Amino acid sequence: MSLWGALAGGVVGTIVLTSGLRIAQELGWTRMDIPLLLGTVFTDDRSRASVIGYAVHFVNGLLFAVGYYAIFRAVDHAGWIFGAVLGVVHASFSGGALVTVLLPAVHPRMGTPWSDSEETPILEPPGFMLVNYGRRTAVWTLLVHVAYGAIVGGFAAQLS
Amino acid sequence: MERIDGYAPIREYALVGDGRTTALIARDGAVDWLCLPNVDSPSVFARVLDSDRGGSFRLEPGVPYEAERRYQDNSNVLETTFTTAEGVVRVTDAMTLTDDDRLSPLRELCRKVEALRGTIPLRWSFDPRFGYGERRTELDRRAGRWFAHSGTECVALGAWNVGEITANGATVGGELKLREGDSAVLELSAAHKEPAVLPSRDDVERRLAQTARFWPRWAGRIRYDGPWRDAVVRSVLALKLLVYAPSGAMVAAPTASFPEWIGGSRNWDYRLTWLRDASWALDALIRLGIDDEAHAFFWWFMHASRVTQPRLQILYKVDGSAHSKERELSELAGYRRSAPVRVGNGAADQVQLDVYGSVLDAIWLYVQDVGHVDGDTGKEIAKIADYVAEHWRERDSGIWEVRAETTHFTQSKALCWVALDRACKLAERGLIPDRCDRWSAAADEIRAFVDKESWDAERNSYVRAPDLRELDASLLTMAILSYDDPAGERLRGTVAAVERELRQGPFVYRYRGEDGVGGEEGAFLTCSFWLVDALARQGRLDDARRLMDELVGLANDVGLYSEEIDPNSAEFLGNFPQGLTHLALVNAAHSIEDAQ
Numbered sequence: 001m002s003l004w005g006a007l008a009g010g011v012v013g014t015i016v017l018t019s020g021l022r023i024a025q026e027l028g029w030t031r032m033d034i035p036l037l038l039g040t041v042f043t044d045d046r047s048r049a050s051v052i053g054y055a056v057h058f059v060n061g062l063l064f065a066v067g068y069y070a071i072f073r074a075v076d077h078a079g080w081i082f083g084a085v086l087g088v089v090h091a092s093f094s095g096g097a098l099v100t101v102l103l104p105a106v107h108p109r110m111g112t113p114w115s116d117s118e119e120t121p122i123l124e125p126p127g128f129m130l131v132n133y134g135r136r137t138a139v140w141t142l143l144v145h146v147a148y149g150a151i152v153g154g155f156a157a158q159l160s
Numbered sequence: 161m162e163r164i165d166g167y168a169p170i171r172e173y174a175l176v177g178d179g180r181t182t183a184l185i186a187r188d189g190a191v192d193w194l195c196l197p198n199v200d201s202p203s204v205f206a207r208v209l210d211s212d213r214g215g216s217f218r219l220e221p222g223v224p225y226e227a228e229r230r231y232q233d234n235s236n237v238l239e240t241t242f243t244t245a246e247g248v249v250r251v252t253d254a255m256t257l258t259d260d261d262r263l264s265p266l267r268e269l270c271r272k273v274e275a276l277r278g279t280i281p282l283r284w285s286f287d288p289r290f291g292y293g294e295r296r297t298e299l300d301r302r303a304g305r306w307f308a309h310s311g312t313e314c315v316a317l318g319a320w321n322v323g324e325i326t327a328n329g330a331t332v333g334g335e336l337k338l339r340e341g342d343s344a345v346l347e348l349s350a351a352h353k354e355p356a357v358l359p360s361r362d363d364v365e366r367r368l369a370q371t372a373r374f375w376p377r378w379a380g381r382i383r384y385d386g387p388w389r390d391a392v393v394r395s396v397l398a399l400k401l402l403v404y405a406p407s408g409a410m411v412a413a414p415t416a417s418f419p420e421w422i423g424g425s426r427n428w429d430y431r432l433t434w435l436r437d438a439s440w441a442l443d444a445l446i447r448l449g450i451d452d453e454a455h456a457f458f459w460w461f462m463h464a465s466r467v468t469q470p471r472l473q474i475l476y477k478v479d480g481s482a483h484s485k486e487r488e489l490s491e492l493a494g495y496r497r498s499a500p501v502r503v504g505n506g507a508a509d510q511v512q513l514d515v516y517g518s519v520l521d522a523i524w525l526y527v528q529d530v531g532h533v534d535g536d537t538g539k540e541i542a543k544i545a546d547y548v549a550e551h552w553r554e555r556d557s558g559i560w561e562v563r564a565e566t567t568h569f570t571q572s573k574a575l576c577w578v579a580l581d582r583a584c585k586l587a588e589r590g591l592i593p594d595r596c597d598r599w600s601a602a603a604d605e606i607r608a609f610v611d612k613e614s615w616d617a618e619r620n621s622y623v624r625a626p627d628l629r630e631l632d633a634s635l636l637t638m639a640i641l642s643y644d645d646p647a648g649e650r651l652r653g654t655v656a657a658v659e660r661e662l663r664q665g666p667f668v669y670r671y672r673g674e675d676g677v678g679g680e681e682g683a684f685l686t687c688s689f690w691l692v693d694a695l696a697r698q699g700r701l702d703d704a705r706r707l708m709d710e711l712v713g714l715a716n717d718v719g720l721y722s723e724e725i726d727p728n729s730a731e732f733l734g735n736f737p738q739g740l741t742h743l744a745l746v747n748a749a750h751s752i753e754d755a756q
Contacts, residue, residue, distance in 0.1 A: 025353040028311040033354040044263040109263055111303045111358060121263045121363050124316065124356040125303055132302060133355060134312065 001078045001156050003069050009083075009155025010065025013148035014058055020144035030137040032130055037099070040109050040123060061148070064090065068152045083153015084146045091145035095129045095138055161187040161227065166211025167496045168192065170418060170732035173208075174229055174238050174718045175398065176269075178255035179405030182414040183269055184208065184736070185253050187227045187717075189240055191217040196313065197267055197352040199404060199414050200431040200478055202291045202503075204315060204350075209417060209501050210492040215289030215297075219251060219271060219346065222281040222335060229718055235375030236397055237368075238718070247278015249338060256367035257374055265316075265349035265357040270368045272345050275338035284346060285333030286317050292489050292503070297330045305358055306332050318347035320361040383449035386753035387705075388745075391712045394719035395742035396448060399441075402739045404478035408456030409433040409464070410441055411478060413723065413735035419498030420681040420724050420734045427494060429503045430723075430735040432475045432484055435461055435515045436559065438522035439641070440743040446529045447750055458526045461519065462537060469540055470547035472519060474512045474561075475505060484508045510557040511566070514634075516548045517575025520582040521641060527591060538592040545583035546595065549602035552576040558625075559634045560670055567625045570614035571634040574643045577606040615650070621657030622650065624671060631661040632671045633687035639694040640747075646697035655694050663691070666710040667727040682724035682733040685711070689744030696751040704752050711745070721745070 024030045036046070038060075039053030068086055072078035104110040104125055111125040129138040161172050168186040173193075176183050181201070184193035192207040192214070206214035225242045232239055237254040252272040258264060273282065290297050290310035299308050306317040308330060319325060321344040323336040336344060347364045349356055359367075375397070384392050403410045412434050417427035438461055445454035464480035465472050473482050486506035494501045523541055527533060533541070558569035580603040587594040613626040624632035635654050639646035662669045667683030668691055688711050695704035714730060715721055721741040723734030 025312060031309075031312050031314060031351060031354055031356075036354055040263060045260065046263070121357055121359040122303075123263070124307070124314075124351070124358060126355070127302070132307075134309075 001069075001072055002159050003066070005159030006065045006069035006072070006078075006152055006156040007062060008159060009152035010062045010068075012155065013065065013151035014061025016151060017061065017144045017148040018054070018057060020147065021140070024136070024140040024144075029140055030130075030134040032126070032133040032137050032141070037103065037107075037110070037123065037126075041107050044109070044121075064148075065152050068149065069156055072153070072156055078153050078157040080150040080154035080157070083156070084150040086153065087146035087149020088142065090149060091142040094145065095141050099126050099130060100128055163188070163211075164496060167208065170495075170722055170736050171716045171730075173716075173720075173736060174231075175401055175414065175720060175737055176236055176238050176253055176255050177401035177414070178257055178267065179401075179403060181255070181267060182401050183253075183255060184415070185238060185240075187229060187240070189218060189220040189227070189242070189251055191253075191269065193415060194269065195414075195431070196315070196350045198478065199411055202295075203293070204288045204290055204313070206289070206292055206492070208415070208495055209489075210293060210494070213289060213293040213492065215287045215293060217269075217271075217284075217286050217288075217346075217348065218333075219273070219282065219284040221249065222283045231394070231397070231718055232372055233376060234379035234393060234397070235372060236401055237372045237375060241276075242280070244278075244280055247280045247340065248276040249280040249282065250274045250276055252368065254368055254371050256364070256371045259363075259367050259370065262359070262363055263357055264363070264367060265359065266352055266354065267350040268359075268364070268367065269348040269350075270345065270364050271347070272343060272365065272368060273338060274343045275340050277340055279337055279339045281335065281337050283333070283335045284322065285331055286346070286348075287331040287333075288315050289330070292492060292501075294489065294491055299327060299330045299332065301327070303358065307356065312353040314351040314356050316349045316351070316356040316358055318345070318349060318359065318361070318364060320345045322346060381449055384749075386749055388708065388712050388749050391715065391719060392448075392746050392749050394715075395745050396444075396450065398720055398737050398742050399444075399739055400453070402737075403453055403457070407478055407480060408453065408460040409476070409478040409480070410437060410457055410739055412437065412740060413738045415735045416503050417494065417498075417501040418722070418733070418735045419495050421498075422496050422731075422733070423498055424680060425498070425500065426681055427498055427500065427502055428507075428735070429484075429486070429505050430738070432477055432505055432508075433461070433464075434475045435465065435472055436474065436512070436518045437740055437743065439518040439525065440740065440747060442522045442525040444743050444746040444750070446525055448746065451529065455526070455530070458522065461522070462540070465519075466540070470543040472515050472544065473508060474510060474515050475508050482508070507557075507561040510561055511554065512558060512561065513548075513552060513554070513556045513572040514559045514569075514575040516544065517578035517582075517641065520544065520548075520579040524582040524585060527586060527589070533591055538586075541583065541586065542593040542595060545580060545592075545599050548576050548579045548583075549599055552602060552606055559637075560632075564674055567627055568609075568613070569625050569632075570610055570622050571632065571637060573606050573610050573614070574635075574638045575641070577603050577610070577643060578641050580606070611650075619657050620653035622654045624673070628673060630671060630673045631657055633658055633662050633668050633684065633690065634670070636687065636690040636694045639697055640690060640751075646694060647699055651694075652698060655691070655698060658691065662687070664727045666707055666714065667725060682726045682731075684724055685714075685721050685738070685741040686723075686744045689741065689748040692748040693744070693751045696748070696755045699755065701752065701755055704748075704755070708748060708752060
């Protein structure tokens, strides 16, 4: 088990996760656009927002990989199955709290019960388990996070 | 304005757009056509194709009224003024342009209502139906807004000062009363594969004001002080709405399956780009000083056609892709029961040799404007000319895309000659590899073929094809594109024959014979403007001016033309507004000015 392995898994896992969400958009399954959601924290400009959003998402992917590694160390076990289980937890956290509650709380352009579109244009809020962006969003979010977790767990276990 | 079975006359529509998509708005305030996110995407409102299932966004007084419309000066912002016994109200409609300063919706349709006098009751309804009405539309209310969505498509409704909103199925609407000085705003914010953006009223109105300021600035680039200036400027503004800004491609029209005859089956999708329009577009835009759009269109078609060069496909999608599968939407009734409704266009697979003349002429016009092309592009152009020299003897479907058997259309052969003529001119300037001997020899063969096989001495005219001894208005392009001296005996005879056999008042039919598609059709407005152009080039200036005056008078109240017209009722037919008609108008006005 190694931190470098987890980080390598974080790189690959984030690429898989981001690509998976993009494919889901193209297939008509979700309107969730993570780069736009993250990038518009920093700018109103759509093009720049997407570029910044991809970068932020990539860094987040690495930070989460470090978090996964900490858990692997704590329980002294890593592997793709355990990583996939953590992916389920990760997806639940992302869909249930991170994007739904925490991101709107700090996002200057995302709607919340206490925000006002008369003050600033707001992004449509995601709703619980991101259901506002399409009913299949939650399922797809779960799948790509499980894939991410499995990859991080597998890389962390195999690379030393 | 009276609707027939829920359908407004095509003449009663006006167009707004944002360089990505367009909306058609009827005189009674209904948005009856809007495709999202792009002009060639499936519709959200398609009441024009099915008054029950298509969906629309209506807004009109709740009492009897008279409606007058205009575009704000030199803009594509539409104003409809409703006058009632109770007072006067103005609706300003526009698709707003991208706002760089604030996060703005992917696409936005803004409808601002202002009570100018008295107290006016109004009613409105918002009834989106995704996917040409074929897909299930869900409606829900969140964050103080109404959202209609289906898959990755979503439209959110912003409504300010419109009173109580009620929902009924997938439709929301309401009634409001505005007192003098009051205003209200309805706004459609569209999202595609992303969360919707929900702007404030101030944002919406600021973007509307910015959009209203943008258009006159843009129109200020138009260099034209000749006759019929208003008609020319309106045509150019309409053409600008047909340009898909991300690529520079110009669609033939922003609509699909508007019928060429009421109840008929000649219903085609024109939300694609025909290379045939290239030379007309570059000629019009370059002469008017609209260089950026002209050059963008040039480079778009040079890039789009690269996958098939040296063979040119006749049409491409606005994103440059070469595939456009035609399909019928059997669940839609069609405009006034004109079925089938088709989307996509099967003509993409046809061979139409005239396209080579149009493209080489467009390249020649571009080079005259810019002065050069790069070496690789020059080699590609030479290969296209080689292809013409090898393939001009083949049969094709002709400029009118007939679905009957292919034949040797005269106009196609003449435009192959034009292609080779322009290639030689480019070679003479050293801009493309010089294989002029070969091209000239082929051009001579073409001329010999046309002059022998396509000439009808009895008529004193060229005919449609050696085996189709009838007139075809496309033969007028032989005079316009300088196949021969326009004032020469043969082209004078041909123009006279077109007038004799195809003209009815100011109207000109394309042809009278068969084309493999059943049913009637109207007169083709482009052909009327081509006739003006040809007359001007032949020095028949009085005839040209008289006809031009009549044709300019045939535009609808906001200066737009469809593809065809019923000569008996002057009812517009076919897709609307039609780019080729407006291009022909601009070029005809120019030709008269040049001849003067």
